[in-house]
Amino acid sequence: MNKNQIQIINDINNEGEPKRSLFSMLWPENTSHLSMELWLEKTRLGLFHLFVEGKNRYDQSHADLLSLLHEPFAIAISNILQHQEILRLKDMLADDNNYLRNQMMEITGDTVIGAEFGLRGVMEMVQQVALLNSPVLLLGETGVGKEVIANAIHYSSKRKNNSFIRVNCGAIPENLIDSELFGHEKGAFTGAISSKRGRFERANNGTIFLDEVGELPPAAQVRLLRVLQQHEIERVGGTETIPVNVRIISATHQNLEAMVKSGTFREDLFYRLNVFPITIPPLRHRVDDIPALISHFLEHKSRELGIDNLPIISKETMEEIQSYYWPGNVRELENFVERTLIQGGIENKIDPLPFNKTVAPENYIGTPSLRPATGRMLSMDEAVTAHILKALSQTGGRIEGGKGAARLLKINPSTLRGRMRKLGIPCGKNGLATRIMNFNKRHS
Numbered sequence: 001m002n003k004n005q006i007q008i009i010n011d012i013n014n015e016g017e018p019k020r021s022l023f024s025m026l027w028p029e030n031t032s033h034l035s036m037e038l039w040l041e042k043t044r045l046g047l048f049h050l051f052v053e054g055k056n057r058y059d060q061s062h063a064d065l066l067s068l069l070h071e072p073f074a075i076a077i078s079n080i081l082q083h084q085e086i087l088r089l090k091d092m093l094a095d096d097n098n099y100l101r102n103q104m105m106e107i108t109g110d111t112v113i114g115a116e117f118g119l120r121g122v123m124e125m126v127q128q129v130a131l132l133n134s135p136v137l138l139l140g141e142t143g144v145g146k147e148v149i150a151n152a153i154h155y156s157s158k159r160k161n162n163s164f165i166r167v168n169c170g171a172i173p174e175n176l177i178d179s180e181l182f183g184h185e186k187g188a189f190t191g192a193i194s195s196k197r198g199r200f201e202r203a204n205n206g207t208i209f210l211d212e213v214g215e216l217p218p219a220a221q222v223r224l225l226r227v228l229q230q231h232e233i234e235r236v237g238g239t240e241t242i243p244v245n246v247r248i249i250s251a252t253h254q255n256l257e258a259m260v261k262s263g264t265f266r267e268d269l270f271y272r273l274n275v276f277p278i279t280i281p282p283l284r285h286r287v288d289d290i291p292a293l294i295s296h297f298l299e300h301k302s303r304e305l306g307i308d309n310l311p312i313i314s315k316e317t318m319e320e321i322q323s324y325y326w327p328g329n330v331r332e333l334e335n336f337v338e339r340t341l342i343q344g345g346i347e348n349k350i351d352p353l354p355f356n357k358t359v360a361p362e363n364y365i366g367t368p369s370l371r372p373a374t375g376r377m378l379s380m381d382e383a384v385t386a387h388i389l390k391a392l393s394q395t396g397g398r399i400e401g402g403k404g405a406a407r408l409l410k411i412n413p414s415t416l417r418g419r420m421r422k423l424g425i426p427c428g429k430n431g432l433a434t435r436i437m438n439f440n441k442r443h444s
């Protein structure tokens with residue numbers, strides 16, 4: 001260090017202002033001082049000050065001795081400051097984490113629309129499995145709410161105060177999957193300028209959500225299986241094994257069983273993931289949830305877009321919306337609400353639907369409602385008719401066979417036909433479709 005940075009003051013009265021006034025405020029007049037500035041690289045860390053009673057007590061030899069202590073003192077002070085900064089950042093991070101977790105709870109955990117109606121069965125299964133550590137496999141078409149349900153499981157589990165880490169298995173390039181999932185050490189490959197924790201390590205003590213798990217390439221399937229069996233990972237380029245305690249929720253819109261048969265998905269991995277499968281029904285099979293979903297999205301989206309007046313939806317428009325096929329499920333409905341708000345929200349009304357109903361497959365015949373619009377009780381015949389029509393709509397009008405309505409209703413196909421005749425439900429598809437539409441009009 002530069003010796004000039006140590007100052008010897010043997011008599012305060014020889015110093016100029018404001019130093020003299022400052023020193024006389026802090027120390028008695030009859031004192032000598034050694035003052036050393038502490039620097040680390042180009043950062044001034046502070047001032048180290050020694051004083052002793054009596055004038056003319058210090059000389060250059062004392063200054064030289066003190067200068068030997070400059071580096072250790074500067075390093076010690078710098079460490080203390082860095083430690084304090086780490087503690088401050090840690091507190092800040094914990095606060096941020098809490099805040100974000102609460103936000104997540106608000107967005108997802110608390111807002112599973114349809115939890116009491118169309119998703120009731122799903123939510124019952126969520127409650128059964130949430131507190132256990134068993135892997136869960138969420139099945140369902142795109143946009144049905146698999147991630148929403150994964151969140152609900154995590155936030156109802158004992159792991160809710162730890163991380164929920166989502167991995168979109170289909171969105172990570174194949175050569176980066178290992179490093180993304182398991183992390184890497186510095187220098188493991190070109191571009192690995194520092195070591196990095198993978199998603200499994202980040203999810204430790206929490207939950208990892210493997211979305212689109214059917215998209216995992218074969219090599220990554222093998223490594224995932226090893227983690228599931230051994231509960232430990234190895235970073236890319238690392239030699240140590242790191243234990244991880246992670247709950248696995250996976251999801252797919254694909255038919256994994258068919259993929260196992262065709263050899264594109266490992267059978268052993270399938271059985272490990274498929275411990276507790278939950279199938280989330282498509283939106284067209286729970287049309288009674290649509291009004292609640294629409295008001296939920298209207299409220300959220302209008303807040304986001306800064307639109308104050310919520311549009312009023314007429315009964316006819318709601319019926320039209322409910323009879324649509326919704327191939328993109330809840331996500332499509334959410335986008336539809338946003339688009340409608342942007343286009344017509346200011347006029348305070350929902351314009352005629354901008355979509356084309358003909359996208360529904362030929363055998364789609366709509367889903368009847370069991371809820372009478374007027375609030376009156378349905379007669380027994382009406383309720384049975386609605387129930388049969390609902391089953392038929394789920395089976396695409398099919399009565400017989402493994403995927404037929406009779407199997408769904410646990411009765412003989414001939415008994416079902418008899419009941420349908422008695423209740424005036426036509427058996428041919430065209431007549432059936434009209435019947436359901438009419439029924440919906442009367443009872444939705």
Ligand SMILES: Nc1ncnc2c1ncn2[C@@H]1O[C@H](COP(=O)(O)OP(=O)(O)OP(=O)(O)O)[C@@H](O)[C@H]1O
Nearest residue numbers: 111112113114141142143144145146147148330331
């Ligand atoms: N029951 C629900 N209540 C409230 N919002 C929902 C519900 N289901 C889905 N959503 C919303 O719909 C959108 C799509 O849901 P999500 O991403 O969970 O579907 P997904 O099945 O995981 O889709 P993908 O198969 O494409 O990954 C999200 O914005 C989500 O918040």
